[in-house]
Amino acid sequence: MIVVSGIQPTGKPHLGNYLGAIRNYVKLQDEAHANGGKCFIFLADLHAISMPHDPAELHASTLEMVATLVACGLDPAKSVLFNQAQVPQHAELQWLLMGTARMGWLNRMTQWKDKAGKNREGQSVALFGYPVLQAADVLLYQTTHVPVGEDQKQHLELARDIAQKFNNDFASEDAPVFTLPDPYIPEEAARIMSLRDGSKKMSKSDPSDMSRISLTDDADTMAQKIKKAKTDPEPLPSEVAGLADRPEALNLVSIYAALEGSSPQAVLDQFGGEGFGKFKPAMAELLVSTLGPIRDRFVELKEDREALDAILARGASQAREAAAPTLDAAYKALGLVRG
Numbered sequence: 144m145i146v147v148s149g150i151q152p153t154g155k156p157h158l159g160n161y162l163g164a165i166r167n168y169v170k171l172q173d174e175a176h177a178n179g180g181k182c183f184i185f186l187a188d189l190h191a192i193s194m195p196h197d198p199a200e201l202h203a204s205t206l207e208m209v210a211t212l213v214a215c216g217l218d219p220a221k222s223v224l225f226n227q228a229q230v231p232q233h234a235e236l237q238w239l240l241m242g243t244a245r246m247g248w249l250n251r252m253t254q255w256k257d258k259a260g261k262n263r264e265g266q267s268v269a270l271f272g273y274p275v276l277q278a279a280d281v282l283l284y285q286t287t288h289v290p291v292g293e294d295q296k297q298h299l300e301l302a303r304d305i306a307q308k309f310n311n312d313f314a315s316e317d318a319p320v321f322t323l324p325d326p327y328i329p330e331e332a333a334r335i336m337s338l339r340d341g342s343k344k345m346s347k348s349d350p351s352d353m354s355r356i357s358l359t360d361d362a363d364t365m366a367q368k369i370k371k372a373k374t375d376p377e378p379l380p381s382e383v384a385g386l387a388d389r390p391e392a393l394n395l396v397s398i399y400a401a402l403e404g405s406s407p408q409a410v411l412d413q414f415g416g417e418g419f420g421k422f423k424p425a426m427a428e429l430l431v432s433t434l435g436p437i438r439d440r441f442v443e444l445k446e447d448r449e450a451l452d453a454i455l456a457r458g459a460s461q462a463r464e465a466a467a468p469t470l471d472a473a474y475k476a477l478g479l480v481r482g
Contacts, residue, residue: 144180146171146327147286149187149277150212152205152226153196154347158356158434159335162401165215167290171327172222183284183462184217186226189233189276193269194258209451210444211358214437223465225458227280232466236279237272239473243309244275248301278302281324283466288327299326313476320472335398338372341390359442362435366427369395374419381415383407395419399426402433 148168156165168184175182188205205226217224227233249255252274259266277298281289282305291299306321314320337343337354345355356365373391380386386393386407393407399422400407414422444450474481
């Protein structure tokens with residue numbers, strides 16, 4: 144089992160990132176490690192430059208994200224943690240795959256349409272070619288499984304299409320250059336919504352800091368944000384069906400259940416009939432007890448630049464070594480002379 148997943152290093156990680164992705168990274172690493180497999184987790188800093196960005200901010204947030212992942216339980220001794228910029232094979236393989244990827248495939252990508260909007264002519268070439276770099280990210284390591292949510296299934300399908308076409312065009316059936324990766328569907332992660340609007344996902348880019356719990360928030364800030372989270376005047380129901388038309392109430396109950404490792408119904412068994420005046424303080428206490436140690440570890444790590452550099456350097460060295468055979472095979476298959 145070889146698992147690969149990337150995370151954007153931009154913005155401040157929040158509760159939604161932790162419950163939706165980062166916590167699953169820790170489970171994945173432990174599962175792969177226990178079964179003699181490998182888990183590659185990378186910071187997608189090359190992807191980040193496909194959109195306008197502040198170089199100083201990208202540099203700082205990349206290091207902060209390393210601190211965040213380790214604070215949340217990612218163990219550099221069990222997984223390979225690195226950033227793309229230190230593993231040039233990612234960019235090299237992207238270029239080699241550009242000859243196989245097709246314009247029609249990329250034009251159909253939903254995220255390209257969403258991010259480009261009506262101003263397609265004004266977008267960077269990198270934004271259009273972004274999915275080919277994503278394909279290189281996973282194909283480089285002979286990946287068997289890629290954790291995917293709904294918004295990434297199309298990108299994994301594209302990676303498989305590129306791998307299949309490359310193998311058909313340049314390799315033999317009994318000696319393919321690339322492994323076709325399968326989707327890894329993690330245990331259903333809680334869908335964490337904004338604390339100000341239960342119909343929108345919690346987001347780093349929301350202009351209101353009160354809409355999210357950042358993993359860097361101190362205990363008082365977390366408690367204050369829960370206290371001021373949008374709700375309604377009705378008490379909590381005794382059944383989940385009673386939350387159907389109450390998105391903010393459903394969001395808070397879902398967050399509580401995810402933090403506790405239970406279910407929304409189990410939370411309602413405990414708090415059904417109670418108002419938010421009782422529920423919110425209990426939720427704030429649970430949140431602080433769960434995220435408090437993570438924040439403390441993050442603050443400690445964030446200030447240790449030497450440790451962060453060492454983690455990335457070690458991971459990048461392991462990634463370069465693991466990537467070399469596949470990249471060499473791709474160059475050879477294409478007939479390129481390398482000396």
